Amino acid sequence: MRRAGELAAPPQASSSPAQAPTRGRDWATLRRLLPYLWQYKWRVLAALAFMVGAKLANVSVPLLLKNLVDTMSFKPGDPAAVLVVPIGLLVGYGLLRLSTSLFTELRELVFAKATQGAARSIALETFQHLHSLSLRFHLERQTGGMTRDIERGVRGIESLISYSLYSVVPTLTEVALVLGILAVKFDAGFAWITLAALGVYILFTVTVTEWRTKFRREANEFDSAAHTRAIDSLLNYETVKYFNNEGFEARRYDESLERLRKSRLKSQTTLSMLNTGQQLIIAIGLVAMLWRATEGVAQGRMTLGDLVMINAFMIQLYIPLNFLGVLYREIKQSLTDLDKMFVLMEREREVADKAGAPALAGLERPTVRFEHVHFAYEPSRPILHDVSFEIPAGKTVAVVGPSGSGKSTLARLLYRFYDVGIPGSPSVAGGITIAGQDIREVTQASVRRAIGIVPQDTVLFNDTVEYNIAYGRAGASRAEVEAAARAAHIHDFIRSTPKGYDTMVGERGLKLSGGEKQRVAIARTLLKDPPILIFDEATSALDSANERAIQAELESAARNKTTLVIAHRLSTVVHAHEILVMEAGRIIERGTHEALLASGGRYARMWALQQRRGDKIEPQAAIQSLPG
Template sequence: MRHGHHASTEADSFNWKIIQHVIPYLFEYKRRIFSALMFMIFAKLASVGLPFILKYIVDDLDASTSEASALVIAPIALVIAYGVVRFSNVLFGEIRDTLFGRVTERAIRRIGLKVFQHLHSLDLEFHLNRRTGGLSRDIERGTTGINFLMRFMVFNIIPTLLEIGLVVFILFFNYGINFAAITLASIIIYVGYSIKTTEWRTGFVRQANKADSASNSQAIDSLINYETTKYFTSEDYEAKRYDDELADWEIAKRKNRLSLFVLNGGQAFVIAASMTAMMALAATQVANGEMTLGDFVLINAFMMQIFLPLNFLGFVYREMKGSLANIELMFNLLAIKPKVVEKNNATELKITQGRVDFNSVSFNYHSNRPILKDVNFTINPGEKVAIVGASGGGKSTLVKLLFRFYDLSSGSIQIDGQDISSLTFKSLRSAIGIVPQDTVLFNDNIIENVRYGKQGASDDEVLNAIKLAHLDGFIKSLPDGVNTMVGERGLKLSGGEKQRVAIARTILKKPPILVFDEATSSLDSKSEQAIMSALKELSEGVTSMVIAHRLSTISDADKIIVIEQGEVVEYGDHNQLLAQNGAYAKLWTIQQQNEDE
C-alpha cells in the first residue's frame, strides 16, 4: 500500500500483504473454517484412496481369470467401494464449499461496506477528481477478487499441495525412488513454468482491465451528459473516443489470448512428457514381472489425478494474481487518507442561539492562488446576512468552509463560540440547512427526494413541507403526483422545480442555521417571487447566510457583506451601502439598469 495509486509495481511479486488485509475479516467464523478444512482433508483422503481400489479390482480380475467363481464376488465388492469413495469425495467437497461460502460472503459484505463508508469519508477534493464509472468497477472487481482469492486459496492450492505430498510419499514407499522422482520433477517444472509465464501475462491482464475501466468511465460520462452531446452534435466524436478506448482493450485482449496459448501449450507438453516417462517405466516393470497390472493402473490413475488440479493451478495462479491486483486497487482506495478529518476528541455542537463568527478566515486550494484573505464577519442569532460580489470572488467557498468540506488555511469559524474544526461532522452538518445553487436529486420519486431532508419523516410531515415550498401546484399537474420519478440527477425537473425540492428538504430538516447559495440564480422572475416568499417563511427567526447574485433578492437583509477577490471590501445594510457609493452601489445601479431595460 505504500505507493498510494501506483501500486502495480508491488503487485508484480505475489502480494502477501493483501492476504494479511483480508484474513481478519475471515476470522469471524472460526468454527466454520475449521469444519470446512476437515471436510477438505476427508475429500482428499477419499480421492487418494480411489486408485488403490482400482488397482485391487484390476489385480482381482487379472488373477481370477483362471477361477471363474471368484471372478464375480471380489470385484463387485470393490466396484461398490469405488462408487462409495468416489461419491463421498464429491460430497465432502460440496459440504466444504457450502460451509466456506458463508465465510467469504460475510467477509465481502464487511469489506464492501467499509469501502463504501470510506469513500463517503473522503474529502470533496478527492470526489471532484474521481471518475465514478471507473471507481464502481474498481470496487466491484475488488470484491469479486476477494471471493475468488478465498475460495481458491482454501480449496485448490492447499488441497493440491496436500494431495501431491501424499502421492509422492505413496509412490516412493510402494514403488521406489524412480517413480517418486519423475513425479516430483515434473510437478516442479510444471509449477515453475506456469508461474513464470503467468507473471509475464499479468501485465496484459492489467492493461485489459485498465482499458476496460477507461472505456466504461468514458461511456458513463458520455451518457450522463447526454444532452450536452446532443447540443453540440458530438455523437460521432463521442463514439470515436469510445471506440479508441475499446481498440486499446481489444489489443490488450489479443496479447492476453496469445500469451494464454503459450502457457497452455507449455503445460500440456510437460504433462505429456512426464506421463509418457512414467508409463514407459511402469510398462517395463510389468513386462519384467516386477509389477502387477493393477500397479500399472494405480500409477496411471495417480498421475491423471495429480495433473488435473495442477492443470487448474496455472489458471488459479493467474486469476489469483489478477484478483490480488484488483483487491489491491480496492485497498488503495482504503489507504487514501481524507484531508479533512474529525478530531479524536471531537465534541457535539450545542446550539444555544445560532450565532456564526468568521474570524480572520483565509483559504487557498493551491498555495499560489489565495481564494479568501482575512475575512471577518458575524451573523447574529436570527439575522439574515447576505454576501455579494462578482462571481469567482470566493462567496461559495465560504459555504464549503462552513460545512467543513475543506479546512481553513488560517483563522477560525465558530458557531455559538465553538470552533467548527473541533466538532463532529454529523452534529455540525445537521445544524446547517442549505438550499444550494444547483440541487442534485437522487433517481427516485419526488416524495423520497424531499424525505431526504429528514430520514424517517412521516408522509404527513413530507407533504406539509411540499406545501410550504409551494411545490403542491406543480405536483398536482403530474400524472403520478408525488410518486413521479425525477430521472438520474433530477434531469426531468426544471431549475425552479428542483429548487423547490431543495427548499422542501430544508423545511423538513428545520435546522437552526440556514445557507442559501445563489438559491434563485437559475429562476425566472415569476418563480423567483414564489420561491422568495417560501425562503422568507423558511428563514423567519433563523440565522441565515445568503450568497446572492441578484441584489434585489437581498435588499431586506440585516447586513450585506461585499467580497471582492477574497476580501471584504464593504459591509452594512442596503441603505448604508448605497450611501457609501462604493462597490455595492455600482453593482446595484448596473443591475437596476438591466432590469429596467
C-alpha cells in the same frame, strides 16, 4: 492546446513499479483480507477439514482400483468372481466417489457464508470510506473507472477465495498425499520423477504467468478507461446533443475499445503459449512414470494393479494442474483487483475528526463567526484573504459579489468540506466557530446536521419526488413531506402529475426543470429544519413570480435561524441584517442595504445598475461595467 474535434489521447496503461504490485504487495493484500475471513474462523476450519476429507477419498480411489485389479486372478467359472468383483467395484468405488462429492459440497456450503460475508464487509467499508473522503477527492475522481475498480475488487474477493481454497490448496494437498504413497509403496524414483515434473511445471507456469500479467493489467486499465468515457458521455448526454458530438464521442469510445481489443489479443496469444508448454511438461512426466511402471511390471517387481494405480494417480494430479496457469493468473489478477480497492481504502482523509471529538452543542440559537479566515484550494492560488464576519444568532447575513470572489467557498468551509488555511502554510489559517466552538474540534457529522443548504446547482437522486424531499430528514412522514412541498410552492405541481409524489425525477433530476429541481431542494431543506441555513442562489432558477412567492417562504423559514445568503440578485437580500460585498476573496464593503446605498460605494452602483436593467444583471456584469 487541443483543437475542437481532435481526439484526446486516451489514458495509457502503465506497468511502472508504482502501479504493478510486487509479491510483497500481494502478501500485504492477503494479510489485509485474512481478518475479514477470520471472523468466520470456525467455518474456515470446518471447510479445511472437509477439503482434506474430500482429497483423502479421492486419493483412495486409485488404491481401490489397484486392489481390485490385483485380486482379479480368478479362474474361469469361479463363483467367487461373481460375488467379489461386482460388489467390491460398485460399492467401494461408488462410496469413495460419493464421499469426494459430499465433502466438496459440504466445504462449499460451509464456506459460502464466510466468502459472502467478507465481500460484503469490504465493499461496505470501501463505500463508507469513499463518503468520508474530502470534496477535493470527489471533484478529481473518475466515477466510471472508480466504480469499475470497486466492482472488480469485490468480485476478486470471491475469485481469490474460490480459486485458492477450492483449487490450489486441495491440489497441493493431493500432491503431498500422492508423493507420500509413491515414496512408501515403491522406490523413491517415482516420487522424484513426479516432484521434478511438478517443479518444472510450476516454475514454467509462474514465470510465464508473471510475464503475462502486464497484458492483463493493461487490458483492465483500458477497460476502466473505456468505461469512464462511456459513463462520462452518458451523464453528459444533453451536452453531447447540444454540440452534435455523437460521432466525436463514438470515436473516443472506439479508440479505447480498440486499445482494449489489442491488449486482450496479446493476453490470449500468450495464454496459448502457456497452455502448450504445460501440456508438453505433463506429457513428458507422464511418459517417464508409465515407462518406469511398465518396466517394473515386466521385471515382476510390480503388479498390473500398481501400473493402473500409478496411471490413475497421474491423471488425477495432472487434470487440476492443467488449470494451474489459469488459476495462478486469476489469483494474481484477483490480488491486483483487490489491491486497487484497498488502495482506495488507504486514501487518507483530508478532513478528519480529531480523536474523541465531541458533538456540536448549544444549537438553540447559534452564532457563526469567521475569524481571520485564509483559504486556498491550491497553494499558488489563494481564494480568501483574512475574511472576518459574524452571523448573530437568529439573524441573516448576505454575501454578494462577482463570480470567483469566494462566496460559495464560505459555504463549503462552513460545512467543513475543507479545513481553513493555505496548504503548506499552517500558520496562515484563521478559524470558524459555531456557538463558540471551533468546527475543527467537533465532529463533522454534528456540524452538517446543524446546517441546511439550498445549493445553486441542485442534483437529485434518480428516485421519486417524495424520496428526494424526504432525504432532508430520514423517516419523515408523507404529511411532513407534503407540508414542506407546500412551503416550497411545488405541492400543486407534484399533485398534477400522473403519479404524484411517486413520480421518478430521472438521473440527477433531469426530468424536472431547473426551477422545479430548485423548489424540491428548498422543500428538502425546509423539512430538515436545521438551526443554521445557507441559501446559495436559492431562487436563481425561478421566474420572477415564483421567486417573490418563495422568497417570502424563505424569509419565513429563516426567521429566528442563523442564515447565510449568497446572492446575485440584490433585491433578494435587501432585508438582511448585514450585507457583505466581496471581491477577489476580500470583504470590501459591509452594512445594511440602506447604509450601503447611502455610502455610494460599489454596492450602491451595483444596485443602481440592476434597477436600470430590470433586476436581471449579475453583480459580475455590474462590477465590470463600473469605472475603475
